[in-house]
Amino acid sequence: MRYIPNSPEERAEMLREIGCPTIEHLFRPIPEKFRLKEPLRLPPARSEVEVMAFFRELAARNAAATEYAVFLGAGAYHHFIPSVVEALISRAEFSTVYTPYQPEIAQGTLQALFEYQTLICQITGMEVANASLYDGSTAVAEAVLMAERVTRRREILVARSVHPHYREVIATYTRALDVPLRLLDYDPETGSVDLNAVAPSTETAALVVQSPNFFGVIEDIAALAERAHDVGALLIVAITEPISLGLLRPPGELGADIVVGEGQSFGIPLSFGGPYLGIFATRERFVRQMPGRIIGQAFDRHGRRGFVMTLATREQYIRREKATSNICTSQELCAIMAAIYLSTMGPRGLRELAEQNAQKAAYLAREIARQSGFQLRFSGSHFNEFVVQSEQPVALVLERLCERKILGGLPLEPYYPELRGCFLVCVTEMIPRSTMETYVRVLSEL
């Protein structure tokens, strides 16, 4: 086997040296009855050629963004990834290393993560960030648990316009702890949280909203923060499309207490849903309640600057059942990808990219709304996603688009029964105008 250096002869020699008669004998602590007498029923070993051919065939069965124009967003976005990202994270010195428990020989990872934390603070307008959680959905669940620790309250108010998967994950994480969850409806006109329905109480630990929300509509974070803070609750803002922060005022400036989100847009491939990047940022005063790894600056005895994992006393390997979270392995390589991506884009690149996304989405939204039988469902402000209401059955519309190799959007009825005839459309810089024209032509022919 090519991944095992020792030859059979070397293994036999080593066995002799340790005075062990057979390999079998090494496994004597395992009761005889549990030792497999037959090989596992797995496919026989394949060569590199065969494995590659097997996966090429499977990969070809997917409608990937190479062949199809992807107008799907909803928490995963098809953005361009600069070549440098792939080149750098393919370096074994970044990818084939463990959690940096030995800082003297892990300064590369540690400094890159410190830079990542800084970049996340800059774009969210928050004071501190951790070195990543699994993804946006688990980050928002962790934020809810943190809000309960900070406020010592129980109730959580979650906007219905938060990504349905995220809401499901919050429900899964909190059910065992009997956390009372209340849903906040959206304004059927604007698509943003219905501020009249927001009635937090002195039992409320946190208000959870997403902006731009699942419908692509930008929320009034400042007003929501005020509602939350009036009763001593925290405002948790989730972001699934962080490219929006190149253009929008950051939640940190608008009063958010915890900003969580999905960092996939920052240079991480779609990859059928993962691995992605859980962003987590908060206020300095809450840092000891923050989950996950945190990297801090340190010095050696010669005064040389370096970086270490810090505040370990929050963490499971020190505190065990009293830890702020059970998280151990998270998504550090994805965080480094985001750091490389944001360094590459810089302030002007991120701004220009965000503007392109907004302009392209605005263009397609205008063009679609011009077609008879189609209109924009919500009147609020949007970034690069919007909801289309169709008089034709959604399945038919999407099927016609699919025939032209266009994945035209996400039907919303399975998530929101009241949004029958509605689908969510996303436009990124990857969609050329000609494809949008085809899209509109298909609608016009229905």
Add this chain to the structure above:
Amino acid sequence: MMETPCHISRDEALIFERSRPGRTAYSLPPLDVPTVPLETWIEARWLRPEPVAGLPEVSEVDVIRHFTRLSRWNYAVDVGMYPLGSCTMKYNPKLNERVARLDGFALHHPLTPEELSQGSLEVLKTLEELLCEITGMAAGCLQPAAGAHGELTGLLLIRACLEARGDPRRKVLIPDSAHGTNPASAAICGYRVQTIPSNARGLIDVEALRRAADHELAALMLTNPNTLGLFEEEIEEITRIVHEAGGLVYMDGANMNALVGIARPGDMGVDVIHLNIHKTFSTPHGGGGPGAGPVLVTAELEPFLPVPRIVRRADGQLVLEYDRPHSIGRVRAFYGNFGVLVRGLSYILTMGPEGLREVAETAVLNANYLAHQLKDTYEIAYPGPVMHEVVFSDKRQRAHGVRNVDIAKRLIDYGFHPPTMSFPLIVPGALMVEPTETEGREELDLFIAAMKAIDRECRENPELVRTAPHRTRVGRLDEVAAARHLVLRWRPEDQSARSQTSVEGGAGEPVASPES
């Protein structure tokens, strides 16, 4: 030496400190649609007046040099032996990287209609089936993003199952040698944790387990082989006690590298197990993720698995099934860390049944070889035939004022990544060594020689060991001070912190990264 100007590659600044106004590293195509004033699309009050302040302005060359230089300060599996106990730092095959990067996978949106996602769904379904065969379980869920996430999922499944039996319980038993994630996961699931002591041989004290196994027992969380590298020989009795008390057995599969192809947890009475794809199944750990922590269960627990389940219809099509009334719900958006899972499948298909068995055989042989060669030099707290890892202690070296941390740091000077330190907690001064099957004999012999040389140094020149490492870019960093004066991000005014380093001439010292 001090007069020689030090090249920047030895003391790379933060990317922010490299920023120069006007530099660019990005390129975008021209906007090809007619534009409108943005305020007609987004209310003016939500727009940033200026681009994000503080983001670095650098060229593409700057980006490449910066991160390449940083990378050279890391010690990696591709450089040499990385014997972190319980972390299974084995070689990460390059074929798997190529597979995961195929456009059909990397550019596949997770909400693509099922009929246009058959390739990715086939990857997931096949992997689930093969992992069931490897562990001897009935069904599985691939959503958990890491081992601890798998633990959380597994305990929620146990909780749901016991509630369905009409017998919810409050207590989880965890051996004192367990990973810290075990009690932390139990706490998130609302369970009370009771610790089970180890006996003199380092195995679960079965009598203590019997006493603790009462009507409140929900689950035992068991790592097998345990973190001492010892197989729980009384596994049959252990699972019987838990089951008779009405509880379920959770197995932390972090150490599955010792068992794969040799024995199956499902045959031993385990009800739920998580695997670490980034350990046993060879995917790169990335400096702390991404990983994947699939959970496999018995038939009784299957109805409770997270949604969606991937189901094969009669016509062979794979579909996502959401209508599962007993499900604990989602534990993650979409379907898990697909890119990691596809690498894991590539590994299993490459190895085949015999190859996987050879993995466990070689890993266990390598650990026993190290134990044998070093047992006269370093104390082994719990001797006994070890499986895939061996835990030494600093007991003998402590007499010379040297602790495990010093030995670990000195190993860096010899060109190795240190073992896991001070864990498990039941061994004072622990050095937990897991060589894995991907180390050849000459690398093992070099490690043995280094460990023996360090032992000699402990007797002859303990100060040399206590002040190690000597050959790295930075020395031991003051973690206590770092936690007291928290600096968790760069700010423009922190430029002064950097000057501290150059004033003291740190950058001019003869420092070398271990790989140079």
